[in-house]
Amino acid sequence: MGDHVDVGGHPTWVDVRGRPVGDAQVVLLLHGGLSNCDLLLDALEPTLAARYALVAFDRRGHGRTADTSEPFHYEDMATETIRVLEQVVDRPAHLVGFSDGGIVAILVALRRPDLVRRLVLIGANFHVDGLRPLELGEDGPQVTAIAESYAQRSPDGAEHFPVVVEKGLTLMRSEPTLSTADVARIGAPTLVMAGDDDLVELSHTCALYEALPAGALAVVPAASHLVPVEKPDLVARLVDDFLGSAWPPATMMPIGRAREAAPAQP
Structure with missing residues:
Protein backbone atom coordinates (compact mmCIF):
# COMPACT_ATOMS: atom_id res chain seq x y z
CA MET A 1 0.00 0.00 0.00
CA GLY A 2 1.43 3.35 -1.02
CA ASP A 3 1.42 6.67 0.81
CA HIS A 4 3.40 9.88 1.01
CA VAL A 5 6.26 9.95 3.50
CA ASP A 6 8.33 12.97 4.47
CA VAL A 7 11.79 12.32 3.03
CA GLY A 8 14.25 15.15 3.59
CA GLY A 9 11.36 17.58 4.00
CA GLN A 25 15.11 -9.18 3.69
CA VAL A 26 14.21 -5.93 1.94
CA VAL A 27 14.47 -5.30 -1.80
CA LEU A 28 14.46 -1.59 -2.61
CA LEU A 29 13.28 -0.97 -6.17
CA LEU A 30 14.68 2.09 -7.98
CA HIS A 31 12.79 3.14 -11.12
CA GLY A 32 14.14 4.63 -14.32
CA GLY A 33 14.06 8.20 -15.55
CA LEU A 34 10.69 9.70 -16.56
CA SER A 35 9.11 6.62 -14.97
CA ASN A 36 7.69 5.64 -11.59
CA CYS A 37 7.89 2.84 -9.05
CA ASP A 38 4.99 0.87 -10.56
CA LEU A 39 7.16 -0.37 -13.45
CA LEU A 40 9.47 -2.53 -11.33
CA LEU A 41 6.71 -3.45 -8.87
CA ASP A 42 4.57 -4.82 -11.70
CA ALA A 43 7.51 -6.82 -13.08
CA LEU A 44 8.93 -8.23 -9.85
CA GLU A 45 6.17 -8.40 -7.24
CA PRO A 46 4.55 -11.66 -8.48
CA THR A 47 7.86 -13.53 -8.10
CA LEU A 48 9.56 -11.78 -5.18
CA ALA A 49 6.72 -10.82 -2.84
CA ALA A 50 6.52 -14.22 -1.11
CA ARG A 51 10.15 -14.07 0.03
CA TYR A 52 10.98 -10.38 0.38
CA ALA A 53 9.67 -7.07 1.61
CA LEU A 54 9.47 -4.89 -1.50
CA VAL A 55 9.94 -1.16 -0.98
CA ALA A 56 9.64 1.25 -3.90
CA PHE A 57 9.38 5.01 -4.10
CA ASP A 58 8.90 7.74 -6.68
CA ARG A 59 11.87 10.08 -6.82
CA ARG A 60 11.34 13.83 -6.83
CA GLY A 61 9.57 14.91 -10.02
CA HIS A 62 8.51 11.35 -10.88
CA GLY A 63 5.27 9.45 -10.42
CA ARG A 64 3.28 10.63 -7.42
CA THR A 65 6.11 12.70 -5.93
CA ALA A 66 6.00 16.40 -6.79
CA ASP A 67 8.88 18.18 -8.47
CA THR A 68 10.85 21.16 -7.16
CA SER A 69 12.60 23.98 -8.98
CA GLU A 70 15.98 22.24 -8.68
CA PRO A 71 17.59 20.43 -11.63
CA PHE A 72 18.01 16.65 -11.59
CA HIS A 73 21.35 15.25 -10.45
CA TYR A 74 22.17 11.61 -9.73
CA GLU A 75 23.98 12.49 -6.50
CA ASP A 76 20.81 14.19 -5.22
CA MET A 77 18.81 11.09 -6.17
CA ALA A 78 21.32 8.97 -4.25
CA THR A 79 20.86 11.20 -1.21
CA GLU A 80 17.08 10.78 -1.54
CA THR A 81 17.52 7.00 -1.73
CA ILE A 82 19.81 6.90 1.31
CA ARG A 83 17.15 8.78 3.28
CA VAL A 84 14.52 6.22 2.26
CA LEU A 85 16.85 3.42 3.37
CA GLU A 86 17.43 5.12 6.72
CA GLN A 87 13.84 6.23 7.39
CA VAL A 88 11.69 3.51 5.83
CA VAL A 89 13.89 0.40 5.63
CA ASP A 90 16.15 1.11 8.62
CA ARG A 91 18.68 -1.59 7.68
CA PRO A 92 20.72 -2.87 4.73
CA ALA A 93 18.72 -3.86 1.65
CA GLY A 102 20.71 1.56 -11.57
CA ILE A 103 22.98 4.61 -11.66
CA VAL A 104 21.51 5.73 -8.35
CA ALA A 105 22.14 2.25 -6.91
CA ILE A 106 25.81 2.46 -7.93
CA LEU A 107 26.20 5.82 -6.19
CA VAL A 108 24.48 4.58 -3.04
CA ALA A 109 26.76 1.53 -2.95
CA LEU A 110 29.81 3.80 -3.26
CA ARG A 111 28.66 6.28 -0.62
CA ARG A 112 26.97 3.94 1.86
CA PRO A 113 28.12 0.35 1.41
CA ASP A 114 26.81 -0.36 4.91
CA LEU A 115 23.26 0.00 3.57
CA VAL A 116 23.66 -2.39 0.62
CA ARG A 117 23.44 -6.19 0.62
CA ARG A 118 23.41 -6.93 -3.13
CA LEU A 119 22.84 -4.93 -6.28
CA VAL A 120 20.94 -5.62 -9.48
CA LEU A 121 21.69 -3.07 -12.20
CA ILE A 122 19.35 -3.27 -15.21
CA GLY A 123 20.19 -1.18 -18.26
CA ALA A 124 22.52 1.06 -16.26
CA ASN A 125 25.56 3.04 -17.38
CA PHE A 126 28.36 4.35 -15.18
CA HIS A 127 29.44 7.04 -17.66
CA VAL A 128 27.43 9.20 -20.03
CA ASP A 129 29.57 7.98 -22.94
CA GLY A 130 28.09 4.50 -22.52
CA LEU A 131 24.73 5.47 -24.05
CA ARG A 132 23.77 4.90 -27.65
CA PRO A 133 21.98 7.71 -29.55
CA LEU A 134 18.28 7.89 -28.68
CA GLU A 135 15.70 9.63 -30.84
CA LEU A 136 12.30 10.16 -29.24
CA GLY A 137 9.83 12.05 -31.40
CA GLU A 138 7.48 14.34 -29.50
CA ASP A 139 4.48 12.48 -30.92
CA GLY A 140 6.00 9.00 -30.77
CA PRO A 141 4.23 6.16 -28.93
CA GLN A 142 6.90 5.95 -26.22
CA VAL A 143 6.66 9.63 -25.32
CA THR A 144 2.86 9.52 -25.48
CA ALA A 145 2.73 6.56 -23.07
CA ILE A 146 5.19 8.22 -20.66
CA ALA A 147 3.22 11.49 -20.78
CA GLU A 148 -0.06 9.70 -20.06
CA SER A 149 1.46 7.81 -17.14
CA TYR A 150 2.88 11.05 -15.76
CA ALA A 151 -0.45 12.88 -16.08
CA GLN A 152 -2.27 10.08 -14.23
CA ARG A 153 0.04 10.28 -11.22
CA SER A 154 1.83 13.60 -10.88
CA PRO A 155 0.57 16.16 -8.34
CA ASP A 156 2.13 18.80 -10.61
CA GLY A 157 -0.30 18.08 -13.44
CA ALA A 158 0.20 17.15 -17.08
CA GLU A 159 1.35 20.67 -17.96
CA HIS A 160 4.56 20.14 -15.94
CA PHE A 161 5.65 17.13 -18.00
CA PRO A 162 7.76 19.10 -20.54
CA VAL A 163 9.76 20.57 -17.64
CA VAL A 164 10.52 17.11 -16.27
CA VAL A 165 11.46 15.83 -19.73
CA GLU A 166 13.92 18.68 -20.25
CA LYS A 167 15.50 18.15 -16.84
CA GLY A 168 15.70 14.40 -17.46
CA LEU A 169 17.33 14.79 -20.88
CA THR A 170 19.81 17.34 -19.54
CA LEU A 171 20.78 14.87 -16.82
CA MET A 172 21.16 11.97 -19.25
CA ARG A 173 23.39 14.03 -21.55
CA SER A 174 25.79 15.16 -18.82
CA GLU A 175 25.88 12.49 -16.08
CA PRO A 176 27.12 10.12 -14.71
CA THR A 177 30.90 10.45 -15.12
CA LEU A 178 32.20 7.53 -13.08
CA GLY A 187 32.22 -4.81 -2.89
CA ALA A 188 28.61 -6.02 -2.86
CA PRO A 189 27.73 -8.93 -5.16
CA THR A 190 26.21 -7.32 -8.23
CA LEU A 191 24.13 -8.64 -11.11
CA VAL A 192 24.46 -6.55 -14.29
CA THR A 205 27.69 -3.09 -19.98
CA CYS A 206 30.53 -5.60 -20.18
CA ALA A 207 33.01 -3.00 -18.89
CA LEU A 208 30.73 -2.42 -15.90
CA TYR A 209 30.54 -6.16 -15.22
CA GLU A 210 34.27 -6.73 -15.65
CA ALA A 211 35.17 -3.85 -13.31
CA LEU A 212 33.12 -5.29 -10.44
CA PRO A 213 35.01 -7.40 -7.89
CA ALA A 214 31.93 -9.60 -7.40
CA GLY A 215 29.89 -9.38 -10.58
CA ALA A 216 27.47 -11.51 -12.56
CA LEU A 217 26.20 -10.76 -16.07
CA ALA A 218 22.90 -11.42 -17.83
CA VAL A 219 22.29 -10.25 -21.40
CA VAL A 220 18.67 -10.96 -22.24
CA PRO A 221 18.13 -11.97 -25.88
CA VAL A 229 8.48 -4.53 -19.31
CA GLU A 230 9.13 -6.82 -22.27
CA LYS A 231 10.19 -9.91 -20.32
CA PRO A 249 28.57 -19.13 -7.12
CA ALA A 250 29.76 -22.71 -7.14
CA THR A 251 30.25 -23.17 -10.87
CA MET A 252 31.78 -26.30 -12.40
CA MET A 253 34.57 -24.59 -14.32
CA PRO A 254 35.47 -21.26 -12.68
CA ILE A 255 38.10 -19.13 -14.39
CA GLY A 256 37.82 -15.49 -13.37
CA ARG A 257 35.95 -16.40 -10.20
CA ALA A 258 38.61 -18.90 -9.22
CA ARG A 259 40.57 -15.89 -7.97
CA GLU A 260 37.77 -14.66 -5.68
CA ALA A 261 38.86 -15.04 -2.10
CA ALA A 262 35.73 -13.77 -0.38
CA PRO A 263 33.77 -16.34 1.63
CA ALA A 264 30.38 -17.43 0.34
CA GLN A 265 27.49 -15.14 1.30
CA PRO A 266 24.05 -16.55 2.02
Whole structure:
Protein backbone atom coordinates (compact mmCIF):
# COMPACT_ATOMS: atom_id res chain seq x y z
CA MET A 1 0.00 0.00 0.00
CA GLY A 2 1.43 3.35 -1.02
CA ASP A 3 1.42 6.67 0.81
CA HIS A 4 3.40 9.88 1.01
CA VAL A 5 6.26 9.95 3.50
CA ASP A 6 8.33 12.97 4.47
CA VAL A 7 11.79 12.32 3.03
CA GLY A 8 14.25 15.15 3.59
CA GLY A 9 11.36 17.58 4.00
CA HIS A 10 9.65 16.57 0.75
CA PRO A 11 6.45 14.45 0.54
CA THR A 12 7.62 11.29 -1.26
CA TRP A 13 5.43 8.46 -2.55
CA VAL A 14 6.53 5.17 -0.96
CA ASP A 15 4.93 1.79 -1.72
CA VAL A 16 5.60 -1.28 0.44
CA ARG A 17 4.47 -4.74 -0.70
CA GLY A 18 5.24 -8.38 -0.06
CA ARG A 19 6.33 -9.47 3.40
CA PRO A 20 6.48 -7.01 6.32
CA VAL A 21 9.68 -4.95 6.35
CA GLY A 22 10.59 -6.21 9.82
CA ASP A 23 10.18 -9.89 8.94
CA ALA A 24 12.20 -10.39 5.76
CA GLN A 25 15.11 -9.18 3.69
CA VAL A 26 14.21 -5.93 1.94
CA VAL A 27 14.47 -5.30 -1.80
CA LEU A 28 14.46 -1.59 -2.61
CA LEU A 29 13.28 -0.97 -6.17
CA LEU A 30 14.68 2.09 -7.98
CA HIS A 31 12.79 3.14 -11.12
CA GLY A 32 14.14 4.63 -14.32
CA GLY A 33 14.06 8.20 -15.55
CA LEU A 34 10.69 9.70 -16.56
CA SER A 35 9.11 6.62 -14.97
CA ASN A 36 7.69 5.64 -11.59
CA CYS A 37 7.89 2.84 -9.05
CA ASP A 38 4.99 0.87 -10.56
CA LEU A 39 7.16 -0.37 -13.45
CA LEU A 40 9.47 -2.53 -11.33
CA LEU A 41 6.71 -3.45 -8.87
CA ASP A 42 4.57 -4.82 -11.70
CA ALA A 43 7.51 -6.82 -13.08
CA LEU A 44 8.93 -8.23 -9.85
CA GLU A 45 6.17 -8.40 -7.24
CA PRO A 46 4.55 -11.66 -8.48
CA THR A 47 7.86 -13.53 -8.10
CA LEU A 48 9.56 -11.78 -5.18
CA ALA A 49 6.72 -10.82 -2.84
CA ALA A 50 6.52 -14.22 -1.11
CA ARG A 51 10.15 -14.07 0.03
CA TYR A 52 10.98 -10.38 0.38
CA ALA A 53 9.67 -7.07 1.61
CA LEU A 54 9.47 -4.89 -1.50
CA VAL A 55 9.94 -1.16 -0.98
CA ALA A 56 9.64 1.25 -3.90
CA PHE A 57 9.38 5.01 -4.10
CA ASP A 58 8.90 7.74 -6.68
CA ARG A 59 11.87 10.08 -6.82
CA ARG A 60 11.34 13.83 -6.83
CA GLY A 61 9.57 14.91 -10.02
CA HIS A 62 8.51 11.35 -10.88
CA GLY A 63 5.27 9.45 -10.42
CA ARG A 64 3.28 10.63 -7.42
CA THR A 65 6.11 12.70 -5.93
CA ALA A 66 6.00 16.40 -6.79
CA ASP A 67 8.88 18.18 -8.47
CA THR A 68 10.85 21.16 -7.16
CA SER A 69 12.60 23.98 -8.98
CA GLU A 70 15.98 22.24 -8.68
CA PRO A 71 17.59 20.43 -11.63
CA PHE A 72 18.01 16.65 -11.59
CA HIS A 73 21.35 15.25 -10.45
CA TYR A 74 22.17 11.61 -9.73
CA GLU A 75 23.98 12.49 -6.50
CA ASP A 76 20.81 14.19 -5.22
CA MET A 77 18.81 11.09 -6.17
CA ALA A 78 21.32 8.97 -4.25
CA THR A 79 20.86 11.20 -1.21
CA GLU A 80 17.08 10.78 -1.54
CA THR A 81 17.52 7.00 -1.73
CA ILE A 82 19.81 6.90 1.31
CA ARG A 83 17.15 8.78 3.28
CA VAL A 84 14.52 6.22 2.26
CA LEU A 85 16.85 3.42 3.37
CA GLU A 86 17.43 5.12 6.72
CA GLN A 87 13.84 6.23 7.39
CA VAL A 88 11.69 3.51 5.83
CA VAL A 89 13.89 0.40 5.63
CA ASP A 90 16.15 1.11 8.62
CA ARG A 91 18.68 -1.59 7.68
CA PRO A 92 20.72 -2.87 4.73
CA ALA A 93 18.72 -3.86 1.65
CA HIS A 94 19.15 -5.34 -1.78
CA LEU A 95 18.97 -2.57 -4.39
CA VAL A 96 17.37 -3.33 -7.76
CA GLY A 97 17.77 -0.36 -10.08
CA PHE A 98 16.54 0.07 -13.64
CA SER A 99 18.19 2.62 -15.97
CA ASP A 100 18.58 5.84 -13.92
CA GLY A 101 17.71 3.77 -10.87
CA GLY A 102 20.71 1.56 -11.57
CA ILE A 103 22.98 4.61 -11.66
CA VAL A 104 21.51 5.73 -8.35
CA ALA A 105 22.14 2.25 -6.91
CA ILE A 106 25.81 2.46 -7.93
CA LEU A 107 26.20 5.82 -6.19
CA VAL A 108 24.48 4.58 -3.04
CA ALA A 109 26.76 1.53 -2.95
CA LEU A 110 29.81 3.80 -3.26
CA ARG A 111 28.66 6.28 -0.62
CA ARG A 112 26.97 3.94 1.86
CA PRO A 113 28.12 0.35 1.41
CA ASP A 114 26.81 -0.36 4.91
CA LEU A 115 23.26 0.00 3.57
CA VAL A 116 23.66 -2.39 0.62
CA ARG A 117 23.44 -6.19 0.62
CA ARG A 118 23.41 -6.93 -3.13
CA LEU A 119 22.84 -4.93 -6.28
CA VAL A 120 20.94 -5.62 -9.48
CA LEU A 121 21.69 -3.07 -12.20
CA ILE A 122 19.35 -3.27 -15.21
CA GLY A 123 20.19 -1.18 -18.26
CA ALA A 124 22.52 1.06 -16.26
CA ASN A 125 25.56 3.04 -17.38
CA PHE A 126 28.36 4.35 -15.18
CA HIS A 127 29.44 7.04 -17.66
CA VAL A 128 27.43 9.20 -20.03
CA ASP A 129 29.57 7.98 -22.94
CA GLY A 130 28.09 4.50 -22.52
CA LEU A 131 24.73 5.47 -24.05
CA ARG A 132 23.77 4.90 -27.65
CA PRO A 133 21.98 7.71 -29.55
CA LEU A 134 18.28 7.89 -28.68
CA GLU A 135 15.70 9.63 -30.84
CA LEU A 136 12.30 10.16 -29.24
CA GLY A 137 9.83 12.05 -31.40
CA GLU A 138 7.48 14.34 -29.50
CA ASP A 139 4.48 12.48 -30.92
CA GLY A 140 6.00 9.00 -30.77
CA PRO A 141 4.23 6.16 -28.93
CA GLN A 142 6.90 5.95 -26.22
CA VAL A 143 6.66 9.63 -25.32
CA THR A 144 2.86 9.52 -25.48
CA ALA A 145 2.73 6.56 -23.07
CA ILE A 146 5.19 8.22 -20.66
CA ALA A 147 3.22 11.49 -20.78
CA GLU A 148 -0.06 9.70 -20.06
CA SER A 149 1.46 7.81 -17.14
CA TYR A 150 2.88 11.05 -15.76
CA ALA A 151 -0.45 12.88 -16.08
CA GLN A 152 -2.27 10.08 -14.23
CA ARG A 153 0.04 10.28 -11.22
CA SER A 154 1.83 13.60 -10.88
CA PRO A 155 0.57 16.16 -8.34
CA ASP A 156 2.13 18.80 -10.61
CA GLY A 157 -0.30 18.08 -13.44
CA ALA A 158 0.20 17.15 -17.08
CA GLU A 159 1.35 20.67 -17.96
CA HIS A 160 4.56 20.14 -15.94
CA PHE A 161 5.65 17.13 -18.00
CA PRO A 162 7.76 19.10 -20.54
CA VAL A 163 9.76 20.57 -17.64
CA VAL A 164 10.52 17.11 -16.27
CA VAL A 165 11.46 15.83 -19.73
CA GLU A 166 13.92 18.68 -20.25
CA LYS A 167 15.50 18.15 -16.84
CA GLY A 168 15.70 14.40 -17.46
CA LEU A 169 17.33 14.79 -20.88
CA THR A 170 19.81 17.34 -19.54
CA LEU A 171 20.78 14.87 -16.82
CA MET A 172 21.16 11.97 -19.25
CA ARG A 173 23.39 14.03 -21.55
CA SER A 174 25.79 15.16 -18.82
CA GLU A 175 25.88 12.49 -16.08
CA PRO A 176 27.12 10.12 -14.71
CA THR A 177 30.90 10.45 -15.12
CA LEU A 178 32.20 7.53 -13.08
CA SER A 179 35.19 5.40 -14.07
CA THR A 180 35.87 1.68 -13.95
CA ALA A 181 38.14 2.46 -10.98
CA ASP A 182 35.09 3.86 -9.18
CA VAL A 183 33.05 0.78 -10.05
CA ALA A 184 35.84 -1.44 -8.74
CA ARG A 185 35.22 -0.04 -5.26
CA ILE A 186 31.81 -1.74 -5.07
CA GLY A 187 32.22 -4.81 -2.89
CA ALA A 188 28.61 -6.02 -2.86
CA PRO A 189 27.73 -8.93 -5.16
CA THR A 190 26.21 -7.32 -8.23
CA LEU A 191 24.13 -8.64 -11.11
CA VAL A 192 24.46 -6.55 -14.29
CA MET A 193 21.57 -7.06 -16.70
CA ALA A 194 20.74 -5.60 -20.09
CA GLY A 195 18.75 -6.30 -23.22
CA ASP A 196 20.82 -7.36 -26.22
CA ASP A 197 19.54 -4.22 -28.02
CA ASP A 198 19.83 -1.92 -25.02
CA LEU A 199 20.17 1.85 -24.91
CA VAL A 200 23.46 1.17 -23.11
CA GLU A 201 26.27 -0.01 -25.38
CA LEU A 202 26.93 -3.73 -24.87
CA SER A 203 30.65 -3.01 -24.55
CA HIS A 204 29.89 -0.54 -21.76
CA THR A 205 27.69 -3.09 -19.98
CA CYS A 206 30.53 -5.60 -20.18
CA ALA A 207 33.01 -3.00 -18.89
CA LEU A 208 30.73 -2.42 -15.90
CA TYR A 209 30.54 -6.16 -15.22
CA GLU A 210 34.27 -6.73 -15.65
CA ALA A 211 35.17 -3.85 -13.31
CA LEU A 212 33.12 -5.29 -10.44
CA PRO A 213 35.01 -7.40 -7.89
CA ALA A 214 31.93 -9.60 -7.40
CA GLY A 215 29.89 -9.38 -10.58
CA ALA A 216 27.47 -11.51 -12.56
CA LEU A 217 26.20 -10.76 -16.07
CA ALA A 218 22.90 -11.42 -17.83
CA VAL A 219 22.29 -10.25 -21.40
CA VAL A 220 18.67 -10.96 -22.24
CA PRO A 221 18.13 -11.97 -25.88
CA ALA A 222 15.59 -10.28 -28.12
CA ALA A 223 15.10 -7.44 -25.64
CA SER A 224 15.57 -3.68 -25.57
CA HIS A 225 16.29 -1.19 -22.78
CA LEU A 226 12.75 -1.87 -21.53
CA VAL A 227 13.54 -5.48 -20.72
CA PRO A 228 11.63 -5.42 -17.36
CA VAL A 229 8.48 -4.53 -19.31
CA GLU A 230 9.13 -6.82 -22.27
CA LYS A 231 10.19 -9.91 -20.32
CA PRO A 232 9.10 -9.41 -16.70
CA ASP A 233 8.91 -13.11 -15.81
CA LEU A 234 12.43 -13.82 -17.03
CA VAL A 235 13.86 -10.71 -15.36
CA ALA A 236 12.12 -11.63 -12.10
CA ARG A 237 13.49 -15.18 -12.20
CA LEU A 238 17.02 -13.91 -12.80
CA VAL A 239 16.74 -11.43 -9.93
CA ASP A 240 15.20 -14.02 -7.60
CA ASP A 241 17.90 -16.58 -8.39
CA PHE A 242 20.69 -14.05 -7.89
CA LEU A 243 19.39 -12.70 -4.58
CA GLY A 244 18.71 -16.17 -3.21
CA SER A 245 21.98 -17.87 -4.20
CA ALA A 246 25.26 -18.11 -2.30
CA TRP A 247 28.15 -15.91 -3.40
CA PRO A 248 30.51 -16.61 -5.04
CA PRO A 249 28.57 -19.13 -7.12
CA ALA A 250 29.76 -22.71 -7.14
CA THR A 251 30.25 -23.17 -10.87
CA MET A 252 31.78 -26.30 -12.40
CA MET A 253 34.57 -24.59 -14.32
CA PRO A 254 35.47 -21.26 -12.68
CA ILE A 255 38.10 -19.13 -14.39
CA GLY A 256 37.82 -15.49 -13.37
CA ARG A 257 35.95 -16.40 -10.20
CA ALA A 258 38.61 -18.90 -9.22
CA ARG A 259 40.57 -15.89 -7.97
CA GLU A 260 37.77 -14.66 -5.68
CA ALA A 261 38.86 -15.04 -2.10
CA ALA A 262 35.73 -13.77 -0.38
CA PRO A 263 33.77 -16.34 1.63
CA ALA A 264 30.38 -17.43 0.34
CA GLN A 265 27.49 -15.14 1.30
CA PRO A 266 24.05 -16.55 2.02
